[in-house]
Amino acid sequence: MPTASDTQAAPGPxxxxxxxxxxxxxxxxxxxxTGSQTSGDAYVAMTLEALxxxxxxxxxxxxxxxxxxxxxxxxxxxxxxxxxxxxxxPLALPGEVTLSALTPDSRIAFLLTAVEGFETDEAxxxxxxxxxxFAALFDTAAREIAAEVATRVLIIEDEPIIxxxxxALVEGLGHAVVGIARTRTxxxxxxRREGPGLILADIQLADGSSGLDAVNDILTxxxxxVIFITAYPERLLTGQRPEPAFLITKPFRPExxxxxxxxxxxxxxxxxx
Numbered sequence: 001m002p003t004a005s006d007t008q009a010a011p012g013p014x015x016x017x018x019x020x021x022x023x024x025x026x027x028x029x030x031x032x033x034t035g036s037q038t039s040g041d042a043y044v045a046m047t048l049e050a051l052x053x054x055x056x057x058x059x060x061x062x063x064x065x066x067x068x069x070x071x072x073x074x075x076x077x078x079x080x081x082x083x084x085x086x087x088x089x090p091l092a093l094p095g096e097v098t099l100s101a102l103t104p105d106s107r108i109a110f111l112l113t114a115v116e117g118f119e120t121d122e123a124x125x126x127x128x129x130x131x132x133x134f135a136a137l138f139d140t141a142a143r144e145i146a147a148e149v150a151t152r153v154l155i156i157e158d159e160p161i162i163x164x165x166x167x168a169l170v171e172g173l174g175h176a177v178v179g180i181a182r183t184r185t186x187x188x189x190x191x192r193r194e195g196p197g198l199i200l201a202d203i204q205l206a207d208g209s210s211g212l213d214a215v216n217d218i219l220t221x222x223x224x225x226v227i228f229i230t231a232y233p234e235r236l237l238t239g240q241r242p243e244p245a246f247l248i249t250k251p252f253r254p255e256x257x258x259x260x261x262x263x264x265x266x267x268x269x270x271x272x273x
Contacts, residue, residue: 015055018064025065025116026072032111033076043079047072062125069116069126073108080104102148106141109134114263120255135255142258146174149265151197154190156214157229158182158206162250166200166229169254173261184209184217191218198265203230225264229257 023044030040051058051071059067102110105127112123124134153170155177157163167177178194181187183205191199199218201211215226227246246264248257 015058019068022065022068026068029111029116043076047075050075066122066125102144105137106144109137109141113259138255142173142262145262145266150174151265152176152178152194153198154178154196155180156187156201156211182206184214187214188217192221196224199224199226201226201228203232227260227264
């Protein structure tokens with residue numbers, strides 16, 4: 001059986017050149033999906049064998065990353081659904097959270113979007129789902145993740161309507177909103193009082209103060225994941241702390257924010273505290 005790193009065994013020279021740069025990412029995805037690199041590589045190798053046997057099945061008119069992941073998941077689903085699945089022990093993540101806590105489809109939806117960076121429409125194509133079906137699956141995944149890492153959320157936002165939308169979205173995922181702050185002073189006081197596990201922060205606040213300064217003040221007291229939601233992303237691209245590991249530009253899509261919230265919490269050691 002060929003190994004996942006054996007590009008000699010890739011299907012056909014043309015396809016081989018196309019998919020070889022994508023194999024490290026597929027191997028990462030397979031490892032997190034199955035629970036171990038050995039198990040993941042076995043599925044990747046079988047995917048390559050299937051493409052060798054039927055190279056015409058690889059649609060070159062489609063984004064090769066979408067097509068490669070689609071082929072992998074078709075094979076994984078066909079085996080995983082039966083008694084011969086090569087499922088290893090659950091993959092542990094920071095905070096003792098495991099991906100095995102999610103249903104298989106939710107696990108796939110989360111990994112495709114939050115880890116591999118597929119847009120939701122691309123992930124739908126990988127799974128051969130309609131956009132509507134994937135949206136429903138994505139919502140299920142977000143709720144399952146929230147059940148594992150439910151936390152207290154502080155919203156720093158001076159626009160009442162946006163703040164209400166954020167509050168409804170966050171609570172819909174199963175989290176608790178512990179405060180909505182409109183100024184730097186309010187934000188710092190609320191953070192010190194409530195000790196949130198996640199902060200959603202705008203940049204331009206009601207009194208002309210800065211959400212970035214508020215976050216800087218908060219991070220001097222304790223460490224907490226921050227998602228910046230702003231119409232001024234250039235103000236964060238300075239190379240100075242806090243680095244915007246999670247940055248969403250207004251206007252935002254609800255499904256994008258749900259994915260980023262799940263990602264920020266699922267991979268944070270403070271999740272569920």
